[in-house]
Amino acid sequence: MSDAAPTNASELAGIPIIPAVDQHHVKPNAPVIGKVHATYLCTTSRKAAGFVRHIEIDVSGTALENAWHAGQSFGVIPPGTQSNGNPHKLRLYSIAAPTGGETGDGTIITTTVKRVVDEHWDTHKLLEGVCSNYLCDLNVGDEVTLTGPVGKRFLLPENPADHDYIFIATGTGIAPFRSMIMDLIKLGMPSRTALLMGVPYESDLLYDQTLTGWAKEYEHFSYHTAVSRHLTSNQTKKLYVQDRLSENFDQFGPMLASERTLLYICGIAGMELGVFQILARLLEPEQLAQYLHLDPEIANDIDNWERRMIPKKIKKTKRVFLEVY
Numbered sequence: 111m112s113d114a115a116p117t118n119a120s121e122l123a124g125i126p127i128i129p130a131v132d133q134h135h136v137k138p139n140a141p142v143i144g145k146v147h148a149t150y151l152c153t154t155s156r157k158a159a160g161f162v163r164h165i166e167i168d169v170s171g172t173a174l175e176n177a178w179h180a181g182q183s184f185g186v187i188p189p190g191t192q193s194n195g196n197p198h199k200l201r202l203y204s205i206a207a208p209t210g211g212e213t214g215d216g217t218i219i220t221t222t223v224k225r226v227v228d229e230h231w232d233t234h235k236l237l238e239g240v241c242s243n244y245l246c247d248l249n250v251g252d253e254v255t256l257t258g259p260v261g262k263r264f265l266l267p268e269n270p271a272d273h274d275y276i277f278i279a280t281g282t283g284i285a286p287f288r289s290m291i292m293d294l295i296k297l298g299m300p301s302r303t304a305l306l307m308g309v310p311y312e313s314d315l316l317y318d319q320t321l322t323g324w325a326k327e328y329e330h331f332s333y334h335t336a337v338s339r340h341l342t343s344n345q346t347k348k349l350y351v352q353d354r355l356s357e358n359f360d361q362f363g364p365m366l367a368s369e370r371t372l373l374y375i376c377g378i379a380g381m382e383l384g385v386f387q388i389l390a391r392l393l394e395p396e397q398l399a400q401y402l403h404l405d406p407e408i409a410n411d412i413d414n415w416e417r418r419m420i421p422k423k424i425k426k427t428k429r430v431f432l433e434v435y
């Protein structure tokens with residue numbers, strides 16, 4: 111998807127300046143070795159539908175030390191070989207630690223990893239994700255081969271306090287937002303910041319206690335959940351993050367109308383369409399234009415939008431940041 115629609119400066123206020131950050135300090139042909147520093151389940155209960163781990167890795171003394179910004183990813187090269195005998199390729203994981211790491215001295219990088227367990231469609235034998243299960247199996251002290259960091263757009267702007275933020279996540283899409291919120295907290299949480307988090311069941315909420323605690327502690331930070339599979343008796347359809355955006359529009363409407371607000375979306379592919387449809391339904395055309403440029407052909411046919419239209423017919427402006435997978 112192209113980065114942004116062509117815009118003219120007078121039409122779009124509040125355009126953020128994204129800092130030019132370094133990438134690829136550690137290249138795949140010369141990876142570094144980190145050591146697992148901590149690993150724990152970060153779902154609210156062991157009975158969660160998925161197993162998601164918060165994994166901290168000590169990179170002290172390597173070229174990754176102090177080398178990342180909130181919102182970037184790092185690479186992991188799992189051991190072993192592919193079926194063709196070649197070494198496994200690296201996989202990218204979103205960094206969940208703030209800039210400066212968990213301890214502030216640049217040594218502890220973190221990610222949020224979900225185990226991948228599935229069936230081969232043809233043989234119905236167990237299919238295990240190569241790298242995520244490897245990472246989740248690691249114990250404190252185990253070594254892991256790393257590269258990175260990677261990413262130059264999904265970042266907080268140069269002057270974070272100049273903006274407000276709506277962060278929309280599903281599942282492990284929370285990782286970069288944990289990282290960005292911690293950066294904002296380091297600055298004294300100067301911005302109105304709303305986090306919307308979507309998960310299948312309540313037990314799958316990630317870092318829930320921490321996020322609830324931050325919402326209590328920081329006046330400017332609010333935390334909203336969308337639990338999709340917990341249907342109440344008067345509910346006929348699943349509640350997704352975009353539905354939460356719509357239900358809480360008394361709060362999100364004024365935020366979206368503000369020139370300060372930036373919208374970040376991270377998680378399941380497909381959610382961007384739902385979020386864009388809700389924005390198109392609820393915002394006045396001039397407000398919508400701050401976030402999306404619509405091909406006039408589709409502007410009045412929101413219910414029939416499809417994801418494949420996004421690159422050509424629904425272009426996001428520089429106030430929208432998207433990372434879906």
Ligand code: A2P
Nearest residue numbers: 280281308309310338339350351378380381384
């Ligand atoms: P569901 O799977 O009930 O349809 P996880 O990464 O832990 O699986 O969570 C992803 C969450 O995103 C789930 O609650 C899932 O709901 C939800 N989801 C699935 N499709 C969409 C979509 N198009 N827009 C927003 N949320 C979605």
